[in-house]
Amino acid sequence: MGLSRRRFLQFLALGAAGAVSACAPAGAPTSPATTQPAREFSGRLVIYSSIFADGAEALKKGFEQAHPKVTVEFINPGGTEVILKRLDAERARPQADLMHSGFSLEYREAKKLGLIEPVDPREIMGDLPETLDLGGTKIPLKDQDNYFFVWGIQFGGIEINTERLKALNLPRPESLQDLTKPVYKGHIIFMKPQNSSTAFTNVLYTYHALGNDDAKFKEFWDKLNANIAFYTEKSATLYALVAKGEAAIGIAGSRAVYRDQQEGYPVDFIYPADGSVVLDNSMALVKGAPNRELALEFMRWHLAREGQEAIAPTFYTPVRPGIKMPRPEVTLEFALKNIPKVIVPDPDIADRKRAEILRMFDAYTQGRSR
Amino acid sequence: MPTLRVAPVEAGLKAAIKPRLNPFSFIYAAAGAYIAAFLVLPVGRILVETAFALAEAEAPLEPGFGEYVARITLNSVFVAGFTALVSVALGLPLAFFTVKVMTPARGLFRVLLALPLITPPFISAFATILLLGRTGVLTQLLVRIGLPEVYIYGPAGLTLTHVLHFTPLAYLTVAAGLQVVPAAVEEAAASLGSGTARTLVRVVLPYIRPHILMAAVLVFLASFGDVGAPLLLAGDFRVLPLETYTSFNSFQVDRRVSLILASWSILLAFLVLLIMKRLMAQTQVAHTFTTRTFVYRARLLRWLGFGFCLAATGLLFLPYVVIVISSFGTVWTTGLLPAAFTLRNYQFILTNLQDIKNSLVLSTIGTPLCVGLAFSLGKLFRDYGPRAAWLDYLVLLPFVIPGVVIGIGLVKGYPGFQPLGIPLLLPIAYSVRRLPYALRVATAGYSRIDRTIEEASLALGASPWRTFWRVTWPQLIPALAATSAVAFIRIITELGSTLIILPPGWRTAPVAIFYYAAEGFIGRASAISVVLIAIVALGSALANLDYSRLIGRLKTRL
Numbered sequence: 064m065g066l067s068r069r070r071f072l073q074f075l076a077l078g079a080a081g082a083v084s085a086c087a088p089a090g091a092p093t094s095p096a097t098t099q100p101a102r103e104f105s106g107r108l109v110i111y112s113s114i115f116a117d118g119a120e121a122l123k124k125g126f127e128q129a130h131p132k133v134t135v136e137f138i139n140p141g142g143t144e145v146i147l148k149r150l151d152a153e154r155a156r157p158q159a160d161l162m163h164s165g166f167s168l169e170y171r172e173a174k175k176l177g178l179i180e181p182v183d184p185r186e187i188m189g190d191l192p193e194t195l196d197l198g199g200t201k202i203p204l205k206d207q208d209n210y211f212f213v214w215g216i217q218f219g220g221i222e223i224n225t226e227r228l229k230a231l232n233l234p235r236p237e238s239l240q241d242l243t244k245p246v247y248k249g250h251i252i253f254m255k256p257q258n259s260s261t262a263f264t265n266v267l268y269t270y271h272a273l274g275n276d277d278a279k280f281k282e283f284w285d286k287l288n289a290n291i292a293f294y295t296e297k298s299a300t301l302y303a304l305v306a307k308g309e310a311a312i313g314i315a316g317s318r319a320v321y322r323d324q325q326e327g328y329p330v331d332f333i334y335p336a337d338g339s340v341v342l343d344n345s346m347a348l349v350k351g352a353p354n355r356e357l358a359l360e361f362m363r364w365h366l367a368r369e370g371q372e373a374i375a376p377t378f379y380t381p382v383r384p385g386i387k388m389p390r391p392e393v394t395l396e397f398a399l400k401n402i403p404k405v406i407v408p409d410p411d412i413a414d415r416k417r418a419e420i421l422r423m424f425d426a427y428t429q430g431r432s433r
Numbered sequence: 434m435p436t437l438r439v440a441p442v443e444a445g446l447k448a449a450i451k452p453r454l455n456p457f458s459f460i461y462a463a464a465g466a467y468i469a470a471f472l473v474l475p476v477g478r479i480l481v482e483t484a485f486a487l488a489e490a491e492a493p494l495e496p497g498f499g500e501y502v503a504r505i506t507l508n509s510v511f512v513a514g515f516t517a518l519v520s521v522a523l524g525l526p527l528a529f530f531t532v533k534v535m536t537p538a539r540g541l542f543r544v545l546l547a548l549p550l551i552t553p554p555f556i557s558a559f560a561t562i563l564l565l566g567r568t569g570v571l572t573q574l575l576v577r578i579g580l581p582e583v584y585i586y587g588p589a590g591l592t593l594t595h596v597l598h599f600t601p602l603a604y605l606t607v608a609a610g611l612q613v614v615p616a617a618v619e620e621a622a623a624s625l626g627s628g629t630a631r632t633l634v635r636v637v638l639p640y641i642r643p644h645i646l647m648a649a650v651l652v653f654l655a656s657f658g659d660v661g662a663p664l665l666l667a668g669d670f671r672v673l674p675l676e677t678y679t680s681f682n683s684f685q686v687d688r689r690v691s692l693i694l695a696s697w698s699i700l701l702a703f704l705v706l707l708i709m710k711r712l713m714a715q716t717q718v719a720h721t722f723t724t725r726t727f728v729y730r731a732r733l734l735r736w737l738g739f740g741f742c743l744a745a746t747g748l749l750f751l752p753y754v755v756i757v758i759s760s761f762g763t764v765w766t767t768g769l770l771p772a773a774f775t776l777r778n779y780q781f782i783l784t785n786l787q788d789i790k791n792s793l794v795l796s797t798i799g800t801p802l803c804v805g806l807a808f809s810l811g812k813l814f815r816d817y818g819p820r821a822a823w824l825d826y827l828v829l830l831p832f833v834i835p836g837v838v839i840g841i842g843l844v845k846g847y848p849g850f851q852p853l854g855i856p857l858l859l860p861i862a863y864s865v866r867r868l869p870y871a872l873r874v875a876t877a878g879y880s881r882i883d884r885t886i887e888e889a890s891l892a893l894g895a896s897p898w899r900t901f902w903r904v905t906w907p908q909l910i911p912a913l914a915a916t917s918a919v920a921f922i923r924i925i926t927e928l929g930s931t932l933i934i935l936p937p938g939w940r941t942a943p944v945a946i947f948y949y950a951a952e953g954f955i956g957r958a959s960a961i962s963v964v965l966i967a968i969v970a971l972g973s974a975l976a977n978l979d980y981s982r983l984i985g986r987l988k989t990r991l
Contacts, residue, residue, distance in 0.1 A: 293668040303953035308568035327764040
């Protein structure tokens with residue numbers, strides 16, 4: 064009995080998936096998604112995502128390989144804030160199926176605005192637990208009302224250009240408090256929290272690190288703002304400028320720093336002594352998504368072993384344990400050993416303080432408009 | 434023996450003096466409706482929304498907001514003004530040496546000097562960082578000889594980038610003026626004993642004063658409306674288009690801010706265009722006749738011209754040299770060259786051609802729309818004269834309004850507009866946004882047509898329709914090529930409106946360059962820039978071929 068080419072490939076894929084599952088480290092949960100017979104999907108999946116180009120390319124390639132009749136279109140309109148803006152503008156006729164990347168705090172905004180819709184976690188999470196245990200700190204991997212799901216994490220901290228720091232004879236900062244010292248004046252860059260979810264989450268984290276004390280928070284940022292050379296419009300620009308040596312220090316997320324390091328740029332990432340915030344990359348189904356079933360399949364695939372393995376080479380730390388990473392620095396184990404203190408953003412405080420924080424940064428950035 | 438046919442002559446003349454009755458009325462109506470739907474309504478919508486947002490507001494704007502708007506406006510004026518001044522100061526001698534002096538290789542200089550215009554300004558900004566950033570190549574050389582680092586994140590970097598990018602615009606405008614200075618005027622001055630310098634200062638410069646002013650205004654507007662370079666280089670120095678763009682893109686700040694800034698940009702655009710229109714009226718007079726150009730042949734002047742053109746062209750080309758080097762490089766940080774050389778950036782393009790294909794497809798749809806509009810409106814302005822001045826004024830608005838504002842207006846006005854599955858909103862945005870450039874060239878083409886030939890055709894009984902296609906159109910062919918080239922170049926490099934509209938699956942090459950550059954994939958961004966520049970250069974070279982002569986030759990051979 065002859066097999067068609069497609070059928071043969073399907074068997075091959077199932078066999079390969081089974082082999083991968085069998086090779087997973089002991090104790091690593093096996094995703095049921097890999098053992099289920101694959102349903103055939105076709106069509107075009109549109110994803111509004113603030114993910115970097117390398118991550119988008121890896122996910123597109125992986126999902127299109129798993130579903131050869133599907134085309135994935137990643138659109139990055141310029142950051143998570145812009146995605147919210149665009150989803151709102153298209154509310155009457157949604158063009159996207161998924162909102163992707165950016166951190167959970169932004170997804171809470173999308174949820175409040177009615178831009179995303181809930182998904183039954185049983186459909187997409189498989190055996191993935193609802194929280195990730197980071198040395199006793201519980202990181203939620205889904206919204207309590209099932210509106211959004213976390214697919215990868217990274218940590219907030221300090222990026223340094225080692226060559227630039229050496230050329231300027233600057234000491235290596237060890238904490239965010241260090242960055243308020245006059246010696247660093249004009250050598251730090253940061254993104255505008257008004258435009259960047261990475262920046263907003265990092266700012267909120269300093270609030271938590273300072274004991275949620277309004278006065279200390281304001282004093283800290285007044286000092287840090289005085290040392291900041293300028294604010295970039297996008298988080299991506301910050302990484303590019305520090306990697307190039309245009310700035311010695313940036314306040315950033317870990318993923319892009321390790322990627323640039325791998326590329327050969329003289330950069331390093333410092334987990335600050337005052338704590339590192341968890342930056343939880345999330346995704347959600349767009350309300351009224353034109354291709355709902357396909358979007359759900361992507362979410363399921365992304366959280367299953369295949370999707371997590373697809374993204375791992377680009378240094379996004381998967382939430383599913385046991386995924387092989389290209390470098391030890393981006394494993395959860397390394398982070399746990401090296402992070403002095405893990406800080407999880409408090410969403411309720413974020414909601415309460417958001418307007419005030421953005422106003423504060425409006426004053427900082429507008430006041431700097433020489 | 435031919436007989437005189439009086440009645441048809443009268444009919445033809447009647448048609449000529451009653452343009453409303455000719456078949457072009459339908460074309461004018463269609464062009465007007467297009468402008469109303471895709472320019473007036475989106476822009477008007479923003480103004481109306483601003484009025485409502487302010488009227489319905491419960492809380493006042495943040496204290497100091499007015500001061501902030503004034504500051505960013507002044508910042509924009511400062512950069513644009515200084516850019517205009519320096520660009521004209523550079524463009525004027527360049528134009529003189531390549532048009533009025535027998536400078537060696539002046540033909541080559543003319544081609545090379547136009548090239549920077551075919552790249553988006555943000556590519557120039559990115560090159561400025563590679564050259565003069567804190568770890569830039571030139572900065573390293575300056576530091577090695579004991580000079581301090583240049584700080585480019587602010588007005589200095591922005592102005593430098595704009596000067597390098599927009600000087601060709603000043604050069605081309607002034608060169609166009611110098612080409613129409615009648616040789617007789619300079620010959621008369623020379624015969625009366627006036628030296629070269631005196632003739633230039635007392636005769637030529639006053640003659641081309643409108644073109645010099647126009648060059649300054651064009652550069653001012655181009656610099657004033659640019660958002661690409663400030664996105665990379667502004668630092669703390671905020672300018673109006675950048676703030677409009679970022680406030681539009683920011684979801685969680687006071688929505689009135691973006692509306693106010695957009696409306697303020699629109700009102701400023703009207704003000705600047707008022708000045709521009711007055712200048713255009715003067716330059717159009719100069720364009721209406723062509724003449725022989727007087728050329729200076731003094732040996733010293735020729736070699737002085739060669740030296741100046743060589744230095745200026747080298748300066749303007751420096752950014753592109755580093756982009757080409759970067760396109761073959763791996764990581765480029767603090768060395769004078771990249772850490773290693775590779776072909777992987779070009780290999781990446783070869784396996785990911787979709788962005789370039791998209792750019793070509795969208796430009797191929799957008800260019801005919803833009804050119805069709807330009808020629809329809811050009812004819813309308815010619816037929817209706819001052820009565821259509823308000824429309825002429827209106828269609829120049831996109832020259833000054835940031836692309837992102839037009840993009841937002843269109844997305845809000847026509848969400849998901851994809852007739853037959855074709856994402857037409859983007860080519861439509863391009864056609865409207867780049868119309869001012871195409872319209873200027875088309876209008877110049879019309880202004881060179883001898884009306885007496887058309888009148889003769891009408892007098893002999895040909896209808897206005899037939900007269901246009903048999904008499905006017907053949908004379909417009911060179912202008913058609915030039916208009917198409919200008920429209921294509923400006924469309925394929927458009928970024929602002931694309932960033933906002935970008936339909937799924939249609940990412941363009943400029944957007945890809947922008948994201949790759951912003952995300953640190955410098956080599957990849959450079960390689961796509963090089964390919965884009967090559968495509969545009971090829972396109973403009975094809976458009977500049979003398980097709981009338983080419984067709985004539987082919988006919989002769991056949």
